Amino acid sequence: MTTTVYADTPVEVDAEGFLTDPGQWTEPIAERIAEENGIPELTDRHWLVVRFMRERYLATGSAPSIRALGKESGVPVKELYRLFPKGPAKLAARIGGIPKPRGCI
């Protein structure tokens, strides 16, 4: 675990860059992480996904998989990949300040 600074705020991150304490998260932090990962601007659609992931994690203790995200967030899987190229669930979790989705077994 290391400390890094986003938007003038020091936060704890794990080896892969995920915030270890979701409580340290703020919207400006999200914007910085997005930039760092090739998303210069977060649109409403990005925010919808990021907030959905975050709320689900805070309520249930685990982030949804990409398929559940596609079914429940109202954003189809194809669009999710356009918004968050490569790994939507992983990237949205990172921007949302929650741990890496555990994926599967």
Added chain:
Amino acid sequence: MSARRIVVLGAGTGGTMIANRLRRRLSPEEAEIHVVDRDDEHVYQPGLLFVPFGLAHLDEIVRPRRRQLRRGIEFHEHEVEAVSLERDEVQLADGTLLPYDVLVVASGVRLQPEETEGLEGPAWNERVFTFYEPASADALHGALERFERGRLVVNLVDMPIKCPVAPLEFAFLADWYLRERGVRERIELVYATPLDGAFTKPVASRHLAGLLGEKGIDLVTEFNAGEVDGDAGKLVGYDGRELDYDLLVTVPLHGGAAYVERSPGLGDALGFVPTDRHTLQTAAKPNVFALGDATDLPISKAGSVTHFEAEILTENVVRFLEERKLLAGYDGHANCFIETGFGKALMIDFNYETEPLPGRFPTAAGPLPLLRESRLNHLGKLLFQSVYWHALLPGRELPGLGPTMPTAGKKLAATT
């Protein structure tokens, strides 16, 4: 007191084991046991892996479901329409109502090829196959026998899938099979997975990636298949990457049984049933339990898991009927053989907390090496079918194979 009524949905590995175990534990005066399934064909699913290579035939691995159930269990051959949690009642497709005191959901998973664009197109069962389903596994046998040159792509669309090592085993066996046929050097073998490695657990993933490399099988990671163009022979990822194939062996998306989605409050978005990881009671209602592939538990969807769960679940259904505290006894124990071709297999043994590690099973002096290829593991895998029909399904205890994971033979400190 009159007999209580237990209804089990599904007569596969989990449903059959739990019904038979409960029938042994409870007298007919104590409980009526009803089992529902939509057909009468019980498939020994580990056998499906061997069908495409002509090493097993469908008639050897399929038996009637009702014949696996003990006397004193009533079998209903019907589709389930829905479960009413409110009324403690199951409605069957023909309108029959089955009220229950305890419900056990054991209906496994449903393959959903329709969720991937183009997968079921004109090339389905011509150039595109899955060995996860008997008819397609059989059709794939014919296609492999005729396959002379080109590119064979093995792809799992997304997790969770049944037996997460099976697509890897398929790739290993395909390498062996094509070498035996003398055509391997004209065929490119590709293994494409949405995971960031060969497997989900780090130590095993490294071992298995090493095996793929040794066998000359290309590993493509973080590939999320979004679309199949059957005519052009292209598998297209959501990120735009394309994989050309001459033969595509896919593992389609998995979801829960259709009735789970029709039953308010029973399942999650994918139709899996949220279940307590230690007691196997569901979140839906205290008198509803679940086991096997139907649950949302963070552990492999595999017969060994179902077997270990069945021991705990039998105890908990009895405790529930007697209004006693449930046993939080399941630790996520899973155990499987991984066929690697050329008459060898390796074995892995793990649980919620401990990933598959090298060592020996079940103890340090045990006969079976863990995470290492051996002939004995392969023989173990072959012998297992007989154990399945004659000991596991009837609910007999297997000496030395308990529900919790043994640690004695494992190199627990190992990190490589």
